[in-house]
Amino acid sequence: MLDFLFTGWGAFWMTLFMLVPFAAIFTWVVYRKSVVDSAASGTARKSLSRLEGVWLTVVFVVFVAVNLASMKYMPTIATAHAAASGQPLQQVDLTATSWSYQISIREIEAGKPVRFSGKSADTMHGFAVYHPDGRMLFTMMLMPGLKNPTSIVHTFNEPGIYKVRCLEYCGVAHHRMADELVVVKRST
Amino acid sequence: MTTATALVQGMPLFGRMFSVDKSTGLEEINAWPALMIMASFVWLAVAGLLGLVMPATQILDLNTDWYYTALTAHGAALAFPCVFQLMIGVGLHRSGGCVGKPITGIFPALIFWFLNIGSALLTVAILMGLSISLVVMYPLPIVGAQMGIWSMNAVVIGFSGIALVLTTMIVLYPVFLIRLTFFGEKRKDLQLAERTLQDPGMLGMILSAFTLLVSGTPLMIVASAVLLALYGIVPMDAVSWATEPVVFQYVFFIFAHNLMEAMALMVISAVYATLPLYLADGTRKLFSDRIANAALWILLLTSVTTFLHHFITLFPNQPAMLAYQATIMSWGTGLGAALSIFTILATIWQHGLRPEPGIIAALIGFVLYILDGASAMVTSNVAWAFMLHGTMWQSGHTMTVLVAMSMMWMGVLYHHYPVITGRKLDPVLGTWFVRLFAVGGIGAALVMLAAGAAGMPRRFAAWNQEGWMFYGYLILFFGLILGAAYVVYLYNFMKSIEITSSAGNRAASAA
Numbered sequence: 001m002l003d004f005l006f007t008g009w010g011a012f013w014m015t016l017f018m019l020v021p022f023a024a025i026f027t028w029v030v031y032r033k034s035v036v037d038s039a040a041s042g043t044a045r046k047s048l049s050r051l052e053g054v055w056l057t058v059v060f061v062v063f064v065a066v067n068l069a070s071m072k073y074m075p076t077i078a079t080a081h082a083a084a085s086g087q088p089l090q091q092v093d094l095t096a097t098s099w100s101y102q103i104s105i106r107e108i109e110a111g112k113p114v115r116f117s118g119k120s121a122d123t124m125h126g127f128a129v130y131h132p133d134g135r136m137l138f139t140m141m142l143m144p145g146l147k148n149p150t151s152i153v154h155t156f157n158e159p160g161i162y163k164v165r166c167l168e169y170c171g172v173a174h175h176r177m178a179d180e181l182v183v184v185k186r187s188t
Numbered sequence: 189m190t191t192a193t194a195l196v197q198g199m200p201l202f203g204r205m206f207s208v209d210k211s212t213g214l215e216e217i218n219a220w221p222a223l224m225i226m227a228s229f230v231w232l233a234v235a236g237l238l239g240l241v242m243p244a245t246q247i248l249d250l251n252t253d254w255y256y257t258a259l260t261a262h263g264a265a266l267a268f269p270c271v272f273q274l275m276i277g278v279g280l281h282r283s284g285g286c287v288g289k290p291i292t293g294i295f296p297a298l299i300f301w302f303l304n305i306g307s308a309l310l311t312v313a314i315l316m317g318l319s320i321s322l323v324v325m326y327p328l329p330i331v332g333a334q335m336g337i338w339s340m341n342a343v344v345i346g347f348s349g350i351a352l353v354l355t356t357m358i359v360l361y362p363v364f365l366i367r368l369t370f371f372g373e374k375r376k377d378l379q380l381a382e383r384t385l386q387d388p389g390m391l392g393m394i395l396s397a398f399t400l401l402v403s404g405t406p407l408m409i410v411a412s413a414v415l416l417a418l419y420g421i422v423p424m425d426a427v428s429w430a431t432e433p434v435v436f437q438y439v440f441f442i443f444a445h446n447l448m449e450a451m452a453l454m455v456i457s458a459v460y461a462t463l464p465l466y467l468a469d470g471t472r473k474l475f476s477d478r479i480a481n482a483a484l485w486i487l488l489l490t491s492v493t494t495f496l497h498h499f500i501t502l503f504p505n506q507p508a509m510l511a512y513q514a515t516i517m518s519w520g521t522g523l524g525a526a527l528s529i530f531t532i533l534a535t536i537w538q539h540g541l542r543p544e545p546g547i548i549a550a551l552i553g554f555v556l557y558i559l560d561g562a563s564a565m566v567t568s569n570v571a572w573a574f575m576l577h578g579t580m581w582q583s584g585h586t587m588t589v590l591v592a593m594s595m596m597w598m599g600v601l602y603h604h605y606p607v608i609t610g611r612k613l614d615p616v617l618g619t620w621f622v623r624l625f626a627v628g629g630i631g632a633a634l635v636m637l638a639a640g641a642a643g644m645p646r647r648f649a650a651w652n653q654e655g656w657m658f659y660g661y662l663i664l665f666f667g668l669i670l671g672a673a674y675v676v677y678l679y680n681f682m683k684s685i686e687i688t689s690s691a692g693n694r695a696a697s698a699a
Binding site for chain 2: 006007008009010011012014015018019022023025026029030033034035037038039040041043045048051052055056059060063066067070071073074075076077079080098122123124126128130134135136137138139140141143144145146148150151152165167168169170171172174175176
């Protein structure tokens, strides 16, 4: 379930999870106290204060739980683990220029971590990798003028053709700035 | 008759909607705000049409350059001269009425002219080909000119316009609001409802003024240096410290992000001030001023460093530690929102509510604002940021926060309209506006978030890939509903009826 939660669609459902109960309660309270019975309620202030404590506790616990659960899925942490483990990495260097990429290796081995290191030669660009089924796996922001490349480690588990797109608006041909990576399965 | 009143009266179509009531003796707090409010709706009409052009160019497979022109012009018109100007207009009217001081003199005049001339210059530059999106994407303006996509003249005109807009938002408006609050003589004849800084309805106004001033100063310095170089007054080499993309991007988002937070502080403050006026039992008090103020302070303090979430995917150039800080602080703003939710609901629960269109519009705007806040928190989490950054999720977030704030301000304006113009609005049309806006706003927000979840890129002129056009049709559909809501809202102003009761009664009811 967590694997689904920390995807693009998982983010959408998480937003709905926070929104729908709030919107339902909000609508119910406003409707009840304006249309059904707008008279002052007899609810003691102390009871509302207690409810406030419960509400804030629930909100706090949900916020903390979601963010703690997300740690496993943070590319920053995966990158740190890969660096610390000393395991061999496939290295892909790339340079973005309006409106194309220079990519050092376009064929990648499935199941083996890859370090993507990218730079921009002119303006802001992105380097987003899409799964063959259309969902986005990750994106990197490439800013010109920086000494060090933007860099993350990612492991592709399934072979296929992965699309690359620029997701930082870079001018009138931005939508044509695309490329492909091929992930292959090699027998050991 | 003041210059501002004359300008409103001289404006075709819109002038009829916002002509100032001169019989109440309140022209000094009404005239410039009325002019700004009117101008904001003129820009809204422009922004609305451009907003519909964007999906239309994609669906009809028109020239992609038109899409990027519409994208840039729509964003520029909607954010600054429309929503921000509406906020300034209604906010200054409110503040003047709360502190009993006139909205006259050089400051409101400069605010109006700088903001509108600046926005017009930026629009001219965009029509000359400067397609740089709402957030400028520096160094794209310079790179585009070097590549011959647009001229350096367009860059100079565009940056001159941006400089005027920034001067308004970062210097003129906050300084005037601070001067209004802390200096000058109070006049009883202008005071509609006395408020102090302990009052949540006033606290948010002044917190937002300081936020704009402090968070915008670095951008003013950097943008001024770039502008001086563009004018040829200083050599480009002399301002290389300012033209570094990383410098410009960071100071830009320190301001741009906090601008949104400042606008949120201001509008929540306005809702805190307006809600008690519609309580059924006539209590005219929030559940707790202390909790309401705490929510504003939490929002202010947590939002200061949340701008870092714009650069999570720049890792490791932005260290992971700062990304985690951005995540924690972004979710911290949610605690402030939770307190606001509780304050508003507890107030309504305790005292009942008179469901008039103005306050219901403000409350629906608040629901939309919470939806937007939830989407912003999610995308600020480091794990989700890498999957959502640069997608339509972000466009949905930006669009929703602007629509939510405009709805809250339009609700507050609905309340203040009679005292500004001396005319009353039709509640049936008001109710239709609320219904259409709720469906259009929430629908468009959810569709754009879903499109982002599906990986659809933002600011991207090729929706005909991966089945994304489906979302394009839905965006157009809900956009048309939003457009209809705005038309109904403005039609209500056109059809407003002169109030025959005494001026004193009007002022009292508005307070």
